[in-house]
Amino acid sequence: MGVMDRPVFLITGATGYLGRRVALRAAARGRVYAATHRRPDEVTAGDAVALDIGDRTAVFDVVERLAPSVVIHAAAVNPGQGDDKAMWRINAEGSLHVAEAARAVDARLVAVSTDIVHDGRNGPYADDVAPTPVNAYGRSKVAGEAAVLDLDPSAVVVRTSLMYGLDEMDRGTAGFVERLGRGESVTLFSDVLRNPVSVDTLAEALVRLTTTDHAGLLNVAGRQVLSRDEFGRKLLAYWGISDDGLIRSGRAADISDSIPLDLRLLSDRAERLLGLTFPGVDDVLAAAEVGLS
Numbered sequence: 076m077g078v079m080d081r082p083v084f085l086i087t088g089a090t091g092y093l094g095r096r097v098a099l100r101a102a103a104r105g106r107v108y109a110a111t112h113r114r115p116d117e118v119t120a121g122d123a124v125a126l127d128i129g130d131r132t133a134v135f136d137v138v139e140r141l142a143p144s145v146v147i148h149a150a151a152v153n154p155g156q157g158d159d160k161a162m163w164r165i166n167a168e169g170s171l172h173v174a175e176a177a178r179a180v181d182a183r184l185v186a187v188s189t190d191i192v193h194d195g196r197n198g199p200y201a202d203d204v205a206p207t208p209v210n211a212y213g214r215s216k217v218a219g220e221a222a223v224l225d226l227d228p229s230a231v232v233v234r235t236s237l238m239y240g241l242d243e244m245d246r247g248t249a250g251f252v253e254r255l256g257r258g259e260s261v262t263l264f265s266d267v268l269r270n271p272v273s274v275d276t277l278a279e280a281l282v283r284l285t286t287t288d289h290a291g292l293l294n295v296a297g298r299q300v301l302s303r304d305e306f307g308r309k310l311l312a313y314w315g316i317s318d319d320g321l322i323r324s325g326r327a328a329d330i331s332d333s334i335p336l337d338l339r340l341l342s343d344r345a346e347r348l349l350g351l352t353f354p355g356v357d358d359v360l361a362a363a364e365v366g367l368s
């Protein structure tokens with residue numbers, strides 16, 4: 076791609092919580108093809124393209140036809156969205172197909188992974204720490220990471236944490252609200268540590284990464300460490316959900332050994348590289364309160 080050319084983005088998972096924000100930002104910088112599996116109506120920017128990334132032939136057909144200069148790979152089957160087989164088919168095999176096809180057209184590839192590649196026993200985690208997954212989702216994402224970087228060592232694989240936004244409720248909070256609405260109690264884990272990231276911060280980081288030549292693993296997560304309990308309560312309060320005694324605190328370690336506990340991510344390398352600050356939840360909420368965001 077010449078320096079004067081506008082990039083042509085292909086975004087997988089463009090209809091997802093993250094992908095919808097990525098598509099909007101990418102559209103301000105270039106041409107966007109927004110790949111969707113089942114929800115073309117959810118496309119926020121660019122031209123919708125139907126694509127099942129589990130279908131290798133379909134991936135090659137689409138990528139060779141559209142010839143993107145950049146692929147941002149944000150499609151996934153997340154926990155609760157499919158069984159182990161579906162996670163493997165999309166997160167592992169689908170990522171392999173996307174990487175193969177991106178390489179065939181020499182596109183810059185930025186792929187999204189997760190903090191759940193780690194076991195949560197040795198946080199905080201730097202960028203290059205070898206994965207130690209403890210559940211099926213983590214294993215499928217580790218296989219996806221490896222497929223991408225084996226095929227294209229110049230690709231970037233971004234490990235990130237719980238995403239949230241103040242314009243649209245994140246899936247985790249929405250799930251709590253649904254249960255509370257049915258009069259059910261919700262237990263928030265006080266022993267689960269994360270670096271939640273604003274979906275807009277993450278979307279901006281992904282789009283900026285397409286113009287760097289950074290290669291390999293990179294953490295992109297918010298600066299503030301919060302327990303799942305603290306994070307959940309802050310967001311429920313933001314969305315105006317009052318605690319009627321149904322929101323409880325508990326310990327993940329008491330109920331499961333496949334929930335990684337301490338997944339703090341160190342993101343200073345990405346902040347330096349991109350010239351961005353990845354604000355914590357309190358900063359994002361405070362900025363919203365004074366009308367700055």
Ligand SMILES: NC(=O)c1ccc[n+]([C@@H]2O[C@H](COP(=O)([O-])OP(=O)(O)OC[C@H]3O[C@@H](n4cnc5c(N)ncnc54)[C@H](OP(=O)(O)O)[C@@H]3O)[C@@H](O)[C@H]2O)c1
Nearest residue numbers: 088090091092093111112113114127128150151189237238
């Ligand atoms: N959400 C989080 O807190 C979180 C945390 C850490 C990492 N991540 C990672 O961040 C990325 C984005 O997550 P998200 O929460 O934004 O996802 P999401 O809202 O669940 O959306 C998933 C996206 O993947 C697409 N997809 C599913 N199956 C597909 C298939 N067979 N072929 C093509 N596309 C398919 C969906 O398309 P349709 O809607 O058209 O079916 C949708 O656009 C993923 O890599 C995820 O693992 C998320």
